[in-house]
Amino acid sequence: MTDPLFEIVEDPIEVGAIIDKVKRREAGAITTFMGTVREWTKGKRTIYLKYQAYKPMAVKMLAKIGDEIEEKWPNTRIAITHRIGHLDISDIAVVIAVSSPHRKAAYEANEYAIERIKQIVPIWKKEHWEDGETWIGDQLETVSYPSGSPNIK
Amino acid sequence: MTDPLFEIVEDPIEVGAIIDKVKRREAGAITTFMGTVREWTKGKRTIYLKYQAYKPMAVKMLAKIGDEIEEKWPNTRIAITHRIGHLDISDIAVVIAVSSPHRKAAYEANEYAIERIKQIVPIWKKEHWEDGETWIGDQLETVSYPSGSPNIK
Amino acid sequence: MMINILLFADLQEKVGKDRLELEADSLSIIDLKEKLKNEYGLLQLDDVMTAINEEYALESDIVQSGDTVAFIPPVSGG
């Protein structure tokens, strides 16, 4: 039985398990990205976060990112796990692991994946600040996006 | 007692332990790079590798890379462990972990570190191919470098 | 003859529910949004993407009875 490469989970993510999914004899490089809960953002203090997902679609969109990467960087392998629910400071929200024969592709594909996650994967973060709470939209900090974003396909 | 951020070791590297060295409440991103032993290189099959280091100087050079990164990407934290001795296919030769408040610096500093390792850290790899063995020089695949490389300081 | 509607994040909190059902045969997303804006005061629907059966859709796409429509506010995973 093989573990799925793209997952949404509610329990803490074990990085080593995600890395194991992409290990291969033809790989010379593995990169990982971990998004962690940061305490301070522009002078505001976060106490904890809650992540919510449209789970089946989120998994599909993660797999779609995998397909895009397979096309752009052939012979890479990628696994992504995103956690949802209550996360405390320093908890890991997302792990992206990419293996590749050579390192350049492993870095590039990995960074591409996190950018795409922040564009198309239906997951939302609610910041619980010291002084209130807000749903965070659009981490890319572009303007709020127009309906029917051109970036989807 | 804190673990050293820069190490040369002879036993297998535990990635999680390197990641733990850079975790911080102010980090929103952690990147890791793992260099692994690849089976095939340009049609030649590797059976195993041996790495040799000028250990005290290698540790000093890793720390120097850390200083360079601190200067170029303030508020990142980096840890690097390189393994030496006998390594089999898929074994991890090096782990670089970088934490940063934002992800861009974590990717950039990480990639910078591996480039610099391949320039200035006195570690050598001997490939044991199916049909012989060679010391590999200059993985950057530039020409063999002139004495007194200008890239050192 | 039902369209299933899923709500997330601030939309969900505003309406106080995570799903709605709408009695309808077929209508465009733009008409569906207009309907919900009037009924629930969800002005932010102007700024959300829409998925039909877990695929992103265009404003002009038609929703059929039996479809599941999800409104996707600007995402913030990662």
Place this chain on the structure above:
Amino acid sequence: MMINILLFADLQEKVGKDRLELEADSLSIIDLKEKLKNEYGLLQLDDVMTAINEEYALESDIVQSGDTVAFIPPVSGG
């Protein structure tokens, strides 16, 4: 009145030792390399960097008695 010399990788194999000692007071790296090229046939010394006491050095730098000199063939870690 000794200079300690460390050898690595192919240099080490060529000489069959990982260290040498040289009776000398002071000399430049370029002169030291010349000496070892003649004595051990280490022609590849032209292409190696040199460290004195664990710091990279220039060809013109002077090695003193008591110093440790390491010849650093093109590195290949990572």
